Amino acid sequence: MKIHCFLGPIPIDFFSMQKEILIETFTKKGDGAGRVVLEEGQLPSRVEIPHTMPQDRVIADLRKKRKRVVKGRLVEILTPSPFRVQAHCEHATMCGGCSWQCMEYREQLKEKERIIGTTFRDFFPQSELFPIIACDPCFHYRNKMEFSFSENRGGMRYLGLMIARAKRYVFNIHKCFLASFWFSDLLNATRKWWEESALSAYCPLENRGCLRTLTLREGKNTGEKMVILTLSHPEEILALEEKIESFVQMVVNTVGEGVSIFLRLHKAQAGEETVFEEKMLYGQDHIKEKLCLGHRELLFTISPSSFFQPNTLQAQKLFLRALEMVRPKPTDTLLDLYCGSGAVGMLFAPFVHKVIGIEENAHAVEDGRKNLLLNGIENFSIHEGDAGELLTRFRKDPQFTLPDIVVVDPPRGGLDALAIEQILLIKPKILLYISCNPATQIENIKSLQLHYRVAKIQPIDQFPHTPHIENIVLLERLSSKIDF
Ligand SMILES: C[S@@+](CC[C@H](N)C(=O)[O-])C[C@H]1O[C@@H](n2cnc3c(N)ncnc32)[C@H](O)[C@@H]1O
Incomplete structure (x- = not known):
C-alpha cells in the first residue's frame, strides 16, 4: 500500500530494528503495549504498537526511543489474541480512523468499561457505575x-x-x-x-x-x-x-x-x-436530522459549521439516558452549557420551567434558534458567547434565575477554569457532565469534588472500533459543605 507524508517519502532508516513482542496491555490511546530488551544486559523498555491488542504475539519494526517508550509498527502477527477478528476493511491495519476494528466488538465494550471503571471508581468508590450502552449496528454509524x-x-x-x-x-x-x-x-x-x-x-x-x-x-x-x-x-x-x-x-x-x-x-x-x-x-x-426520543421526535437544522453528535443512533440513547439520570422537576431551571444547536436543552424543555443555553459558535446558535421554532419550544433561550464569560455576566444580572440543574457537554479539552469557577458560584443541585474525553472529565470533576459527589456514571459507545469513549457523570451537590 502506498503511503506518503507532506515532507516527502518516509526515510529508509525510519525504523531501526525488528523484534518479537508479546502485547500485554493497552496504552491510554488504545494501542497495544509490551516490553522489549533493546540491547543485551539492558532492562526491558516499554514498546507501543498501534493495531495490536493484549495476547497478540507480533513482529514489530521499532523506532527510536522517546521518553523511555519505544514506538513500533506492526509487521506480522505470529500468534493472534483470542479476541482478534477478521476486519471488514482493507485499511484496518494502518488506518488512524478505527484502530480497534480487529478486536471483537464485545471485547471493545469490556475494555471501555474497564477504562471508565479504573478512571472513576478508584477515585469515587461510592458512585454507581452502569454497564456501557452498546451501539447496534456497530458499522456505518458516523453521520x-x-x-x-x-x-x-x-x-x-x-x-x-x-x-x-x-x-x-x-x-x-x-x-x-x-x-x-x-x-x-x-x-x-x-x-x-x-x-x-x-x-x-x-x-x-x-x-x-x-x-x-x-x-x-x-x-x-x-x-x-x-x-x-x-x-x-x-x-x-x-x-x-x-x-x-x-x-x-x-x-x-x-x-x-x-x-x-x-x-x-x-x-x-x-x-x-x-x-x-x-x-x-x-x-x-x-x-x-431527526432524533427519535421515546415518544417524541425532534427536528434539527444542521449548517456546515455546526456541531451535531456524530452518531445519531447513539445520540438518541445518550440523551434519553441523560433525562432518566437527572429526573428534572417542572419547577426547575436548567442551564445547557456548550449547547451546540440546542439538542440537550430541547430534550429537557417540556419537563422543566425554563432552559438557558450558552454556545460560542454563531452558526450553531443560529441553527439552535431555528430548531426552537421548528419544534415549537418556547421556554428555551440560546445565548452566544464563551460559557465562563457569559455566566460571569449573567450572575451580575438580578433578573438571572440561578439554575437548579446544569448540563455541560464541552469539547474534548473539557471545562476551563472560569467555567468551573462560575458553576461553583451558581451552585446547581445537580450537575450532569457529558463528555467525549473521560481524561479531561475526571480532571474537571476532581476540582469540583469538595462540593459535589459523583452519584452515577454511564458510559456509552458512540465510537465503535475506536478507543474513544462517551461518558455521562451525574454529580449531586453536597449540601453540608461550607460555601465560598
Ligand atoms: C460536544 S459539543 C456539544 C453540543 C451539544 N450539547 C449537542 O449535544 O449537540 C460542544 C459545543 O461546545 C461549543 N463550545 C466550545 N467552546 C465553547 C466555549 N468556550 N463556550 C461555549 N461553547 C463552546 C462548541 O461550539 C460545540 O457546539
Whole structure:
C-alpha cells in the first residue's frame, strides 16, 4: 500500500530494528503495549504498537526511543489474541480512523468499561457505575467524516484519512465502513476529479496549495446529504470557474440531486484568528436530522459549521439516558452549557420551567434558534458567547434565575477554569457532565469534588472500533459543605 507524508517519502532508516513482542496491555490511546530488551544486559523498555491488542504475539519494526517508550509498527502477527477478528476493511491495519476494528466488538465494550471503571471508581468508590450502552449496528454509524487531501514532492496524490500515530501521513481510502457507503463512493469520485486537474493539495508546513479537506455529513434519519470542500488560497480554484462547476456536477452525479454543496474558505493570517468563509454552491443552505426520543421526535437544522453528535443512533440513547439520570422537576431551571444547536436543552424543555443555553459558535446558535421554532419550544433561550464569560455576566444580572440543574457537554479539552469557577458560584443541585474525553472529565470533576459527589456514571459507545469513549457523570451537590 502506498503511503506518503507532506515532507516527502518516509526515510529508509525510519525504523531501526525488528523484534518479537508479546502485547500485554493497552496504552491510554488504545494501542497495544509490551516490553522489549533493546540491547543485551539492558532492562526491558516499554514498546507501543498501534493495531495490536493484549495476547497478540507480533513482529514489530521499532523506532527510536522517546521518553523511555519505544514506538513500533506492526509487521506480522505470529500468534493472534483470542479476541482478534477478521476486519471488514482493507485499511484496518494502518488506518488512524478505527484502530480497534480487529478486536471483537464485545471485547471493545469490556475494555471501555474497564477504562471508565479504573478512571472513576478508584477515585469515587461510592458512585454507581452502569454497564456501557452498546451501539447496534456497530458499522456505518458516523453521520460526519472529514478526509484530507495531500500530495508529496514526487506529485503522488492522496485523499483519505491519516495513518495511525503518523499525523502528517495520509493514505488513499477506497471503502470505509464507519459511514454510509456513499461517503466512499464520493471520496473515490473526488479523487478522480482531482486527478483530472492541476489543483494542488494544501501543505501546512509550507502554507501553500489549495485543497484541504472533504467533509461529508448525513442526516441518518432523514437521508439528507451535505458535502463541504475546504480550501486555502482559494484563488487557485476560483480562477478556474469550470473546476467548481465540474466539482458540483461530479458530486450530483455521484450522490444525487438532493445534496447540499459548500466551499469553505480557510483564511489564516499570521498573528490573526483563522476565519472560515462559507460559499453555498448547490442545494439547500443546511440539512435536516431527526432524533427519535421515546415518544417524541425532534427536528434539527444542521449548517456546515455546526456541531451535531456524530452518531445519531447513539445520540438518541445518550440523551434519553441523560433525562432518566437527572429526573428534572417542572419547577426547575436548567442551564445547557456548550449547547451546540440546542439538542440537550430541547430534550429537557417540556419537563422543566425554563432552559438557558450558552454556545460560542454563531452558526450553531443560529441553527439552535431555528430548531426552537421548528419544534415549537418556547421556554428555551440560546445565548452566544464563551460559557465562563457569559455566566460571569449573567450572575451580575438580578433578573438571572440561578439554575437548579446544569448540563455541560464541552469539547474534548473539557471545562476551563472560569467555567468551573462560575458553576461553583451558581451552585446547581445537580450537575450532569457529558463528555467525549473521560481524561479531561475526571480532571474537571476532581476540582469540583469538595462540593459535589459523583452519584452515577454511564458510559456509552458512540465510537465503535475506536478507543474513544462517551461518558455521562451525574454529580449531586453536597449540601453540608461550607460555601465560598
Ligand atoms: C460536544 S459539543 C456539544 C453540543 C451539544 N450539547 C449537542 O449535544 O449537540 C460542544 C459545543 O461546545 C461549543 N463550545 C466550545 N467552546 C465553547 C466555549 N468556550 N463556550 C461555549 N461553547 C463552546 C462548541 O461550539 C460545540 O457546539
